[in-house]
Amino acid sequence: MNRRNMLYGSAAAIAGIAGATMAWWKFQPHQVDASPAGTGVVGMAGGASDAFWSLNFDTPDGKNLSMSSFRGKLLLVNFWATWCPPCVEELPLLDYFFQENRDKNLQIVGLAVDQPSAVRTWLQSKPLHFPVGMAGLGGTELSKSLGNIAGSLPFTAVFSASGELLHRKIGKVLPEDLAQWAKLT
Numbered sequence: 001m002n003r004r005n006m007l008y009g010s011a012a013a014i015a016g017i018a019g020a021t022m023a024w025w026k027f028q029p030h031q032v033d034a035s036p037a038g039t040g041v042v043g044m045a046g047g048a049s050d051a052f053w054s055l056n057f058d059t060p061d062g063k064n065l066s067m068s069s070f071r072g073k074l075l076l077v078n079f080w081a082t083w084c085p086p087c088v089e090e091l092p093l094l095d096y097f098f099q100e101n102r103d104k105n106l107q108i109v110g111l112a113v114d115q116p117s118a119v120r121t122w123l124q125s126k127p128l129h130f131p132v133g134m135a136g137l138g139g140t141e142l143s144k145s146l147g148n149i150a151g152s153l154p155f156t157a158v159f160s161a162s163g164e165l166l167h168r169k170i171g172k173v174l175p176e177d178l179a180q181w182a183k184l185t
Helices: 002-026 047-052 085-101 116-125 138-145 175-182
Strands: 056-058 064-066 074-080 106-112 132-134 155-159 165-170
Touching (some): 074 085, 085 106, 116 132
Antiparallel strands (some): 074 155
């Protein structure tokens, strides 16, 4: 009986360590390596990254937000929703970072995976200085195509000035993530 308990205890400990390691990896910012057979060429091959730049979104006030208008700048695209606590917690940090770095060839765009009315109401009480596009439910699929396999929120993708997907982060953005990405400008 004692040997069985030790075996179960060991298996549980190994599973716990494996789970913690996977969670740690999942929530770290990652460079994108979409190279064929792991050749190490960083960036997203054609496909989703190229398609991203042809997208247009409505803003909460009904204007057009074209992703192609941000080419030539380091672009942080943050997928968020009003019903997502970590999303709304990170938005003030992103807004402050944008205001502090807007003259450094850096742009932030928030893509709301939410209902337009909810976003408009939220923005009335907590306005943002960076543009917000209404991605709706399609935003989940878009984020998946950019590497957010689970479709989790928040999710941030970082594109180079040339339009290449450089980094992605599942989970709340931290100040150290922003400091790392600011060095790319």
